[in-house]
Amino acid sequence: MSILITGGDGYLGWPAALRIATRTDDRVVLVDNFARREWVEEVGSVSAVPIASIDERIEAAEEVHGITNLSFVEGDLTEKAFVDQLLEVHEPETIIHTAAQPSAPYSQINGERANYTQHNNLQATRNLLWGLEEHDMTDTHFVETTTTGVYGAPEFPIPEGGATMENQGEEDDVPFPAMAGSWYHLTKSHDAANLRLANSQFDIPISDVRTAITYGTEVDETRADPRLKTRFDFDYYFGVVAHRFAAQAVAGYPVTVYGKGEQRKPFIALEDAVEGLAQLATMDPDDRPAEHVVYNQVTRAISIVEMGNTIADVANEYDLDVEVEHFENPRDEDETHKMEIENDRYADLIGGQSTTFEEGITDVFESLTDYADRIEAREDRFLPGVLEPDEE
Template structure:
C-alpha cells in the first residue's frame, strides 16, 4: 500500500509528504521532475532558504525516522510514465500538488501560457485516466486547485457549486470559471475534469481550492536545514505577503497600490499541509462525499492589512518599516470585500488555524537570517514604484 504525492519537491508538496509519512506506515512516493526549480531560476528568482537536492532531502528524512519515504523522478505530462507509476505502486490516495503554480509566470508570453495549461491539465488527465484504466477507481484523488477559479465576484463565494434559478426551477451547478490568468484557468479546467472523472469513473475526488499560501515552514521542515521547504520572494513565484516581507528586510517601504482595501483569501502553509495530510489518510467510510470541494482558506485579508501587519511584526526584528500608498497601475476594485465560505475546510482541520501575524513572524525571521540573499536579488521583487 502506498500514497503518491506529486510535486513533492515543491513548496507545499515537500512538507505535505513529510507529514503524511510521519502519520502512516504506508510507503509515501514522492514524484517530481524538478520543474519548480527550473521555472524559478529561469526568471532570476531564488529561494530565501537553501534547498537541498531531492536526494539529500530524502536521505535526511530517513535519518529523522521517515523511512517510508521514496522518490521517483518523472514527468506527469508523459502518459507512459504515469501508467507505470500507478501500475507499480497502486496507491490508496494521490495527493496531486504538481503544477506550474504562478499566475504571473503564465502571463509572460504565449509560450509560457501554452506550457502552463498543457503541463497542468495534461498531468491531471493522465493521472485520472491512469487510475481508471488501471482499475484503481477506489483511489482517493486529492488535487490542490485554487480559489482563483472563482475570480472576484461581488457576491459571497460558496464552497464549490452555486444555486441557479431559471423559469422558477432551481439546481446546483459548478461555479463558473471566472479565472483571471492562464494559470488560474488551467485549474478551472482541472476542476471541471475532476468532476467529469468522478461522474464517469466513480473516482472519489477532493477538489481542494487552495488560497494564497504563506509561511516559511512546518514543524517537520524546521527539524533540519536539509528538510527546509522553499521560500520564494520574486515577482513571479513569491506571493504578495512574501514580497512585502522581502521589501521590508531589504529596507524599502511597503508599497500598497491605491487604497489596498481589496481582500484576498489566505491560508498558512501549516494549515495547508494539515488539510492535505488529513484527506490523504482519511478512512474511506469517513469521506464526506464521493466528490467534495474544499475552499482551503482560513480568512480573507486586505492588502493594506498585510503591509501593516508586516510593519508591526518587523519591529521585533529591529526593522523600521513604513507603508506607502502609491497610484494603482492596475484596473481593479481597491475596496473589493471578498467573502468566501470555508466551513467544510474548517471542519477538516478542526478549526485550528495559524494566524497571519504568526505566519509573517516566521517569514520575516527566515528572511532576516538570510538578508544577504534577499538584498542580492532585490531587482526580482521591487515594484515599479520603487525602481529608479
C-alpha cells in the first residue's frame, strides 16, 4: 500500500510527508515538478531558508530520522498520461493533494498567469479524480488542501463547509457559494465543487481541507538537519503576509500594514497544519468519510494590525528596531471586516491548537535571523509592482 503526496517538494507538502512517513509503514510517494521553485525565481526572489535538493532531503530523512519508506517521482499532474501511470504503479490508498499554484497575487499579474493558474490547478485535480474512477480505485481517500479563501469575507460566521439556504419559507443545506476574490482562490472554489461531484458520482471518500494562511518555519521533523528545512517565501507574490512582515523586520524595514489593517484573516501554524494532514493520511479506513467532508484548517482569526504589532514586538526581542507603519491599501477589501470562522471539526482532528501565533512567529525569527543577507539582497521584492509585463 502507499500514500501519495502531491506537491511533495512544497512548503506544506514536504514537512507533512516527513511526519506521515514516521507514522506509517506504507510507502510514502512524493510527486512534484519543482514549479514552485521556478515561479519564485521568475519573480526575482528566493526562499529565505536555503532548500536542499529532493535527493538530499530524502537522504537526510533516512540518516536523521531513519525514514526508509519515502520516495520521489518527478512529473506534471496536468498530463493525464503521467497521472494514469502514477496511479497504476503506486496504487495509493490515500492521496494528499497539496500541489497547486498557490499565489493570489501571481494569478492577478495578467491574463496569461490567470489562465496558467486555473489550468494548472484544475487540470491536476480533475486528472487525479478521474484517474481514480477509471482505474477502479474509488476507495482511495482523497484529501485536498483547498483554501478558506473560497468563502470570501461574508458578514456572518463562516460555517465549516456548507450553508443553509432559505427561499419562500423552505430551506435546505447547500454548498457554500464561491465568493473567492482572486483567480487563484477561484480555482479552489471550482476544485471544491469538483470534489463534491466526484464523491457524488464516483463515491470517492473526500476530505476537503480548507487551509488558512499558514505561517512558521519548522516542525519537529525539520529541525534536526538543515537539509530537512522547508521553504520560506517572503516576496509580495509568494510570501504570505506574516512571513513578509517578519522578513521586512529582519531587513530593517517597518512592518507595512495596508490601510487600517483591522480586518481579521484566518491563520494556522505550520505545525498544526501538518498535524491535520498526518491525521487524515493515517486515518483508519473504517473512519474515512463516506461523503464530501470539509475541514476549516484554521486555529484562529487575527487582524492584520494585531499580527503586525505582534511581529514587531517579537522582532524587538531580537534587537531589531521595528515599527508598524500604515500604507495605502492596493487591494479592494473591507479594512474593518471581523471574520468569524467555525473550525470545530478540524480542532477535533488535531486535538486543539498546539502553537500560538506569538510562538510561531518567535520560531520564524529564530530561523530568519540566520539568513538576513538573503532577505536584504532581495528587499525590493517586498512590495507589489516589481514584476511588469516587459520583464517577462
